[in-house]
Amino acid sequence: MAGKEQRVAAKEPEQGAPTHVAIIMDGNGRWAQKRGRPRLFGHRAGARRVREIVTACPDLGIRYLTIFAFSTENWRRTQVEVAGLMSLFRRYIQKEALALRAERVRVRFIGDRDRLDAKLVALMQSLETMTEANDRVHLTIALNYGGRDEVARATRRLAREVAAGRLSPEDVDAETLASFLDTCLLPDPDLVIRTSGEARISNFLLWQSAYAEYEFTPVLWPDFTADHFARIVGTYSTRDRRYGAVKI
Structure with a gap:
């Protein structure tokens, strides 16, 4: 349950910027393979891209950003790739923690932590505690999430x-x-973006995205810049969100 904190009330948004954007960060492996490099090279490039997108949120009017880092299905990948990803997550938290706090980004993690190693879980909890007073951007990282x-x-x-x-x-x-959901303290996403040209939702925020707008872009995640992000967010205000009703 939500405890002392309360879930942000759901409301029909006014025309303008989305309050909450969720991103399926797809295409890291293909980006690396196009360059003749191993898949983990692409994942490292993708991790660096996250900083740019988080930093762009305040100027775009976005308060909540949720990113899909590792799914419950991703354990099916090779042991080498999974181990590399877990190492990358640990390094990302250690490297970015101070910058995220300084930029007033609040970080939360969603997903099942039971299968994650103890060191990674401890780092996740530490980052959540370190940034819990921040409110400029709310960054939620879906890790071992489905x-x-x-x-x-x-x-x-x-x-x-x-x-x-x-x-x-x-x-x-x-x-x-x-x-009772992992996202009990968050508003539902207004806009879900998937990079890399794939047009599926891959078990991401199924409940929460019932009335979200979707945007599928062919750009691979490591190439997805703040400009790409701004253009997609800009088109959001042109959409007519009726929530099942008919406007007369």
């Missing part, structure tokens, strides 16, 4: 509350379930 896994974990927690008698089955609705 939308279906998140809903399953939330449902188990909700079921325990019902079994313990602290929650009545009749009181369970969409809002109740949402309060």
Whole structure:
């Protein structure tokens, strides 16, 4: 549950910049292979790109940015790539922690931490604590995250509350379930971007993105600049978001 903090209230946004943008950062491996380099070379380039996009958010009016770093399905990759990615995540946190705090970026992690190694989890918790007072940009990193896994974990927690008698089955609705999700303190994304030309959502924020706008760009993530980002965000204001209603 949300505890002392409260989830940002959902509302129909005014025409303008999205409050919350989520990004599926795809194409690192192909970017590296095009250059005759190993896939991890592309992942390192992709990690460097994150700083530019986070820094661009305030000028674009974006308060919340969620990035898909590692999915529950990515464990199927080779041991070499998975180990390299875990090492990269540790180095990223260690390298970027002070800069993120100085730039008033609040960092949260979502996903199942049970399968991650203890050192990485400790670094994640330390970064969350170090930046918890920041509010210029809210950066959420989805690490060992899957939308279906998140809903399953939330449902188990909700079921325990019902079994313990602290929650009545009749009181369970969409809002109740949402309060058990990893994203319980975040507004739903207004815009979801996927780089690399793939046109699928890959189990990312399935519940939260029910009414999000989607943008699929052919640009590979390591080539995705702040200018690309600004152009996509700029088109958002031209979209007519009706949430199932019809405007008369």
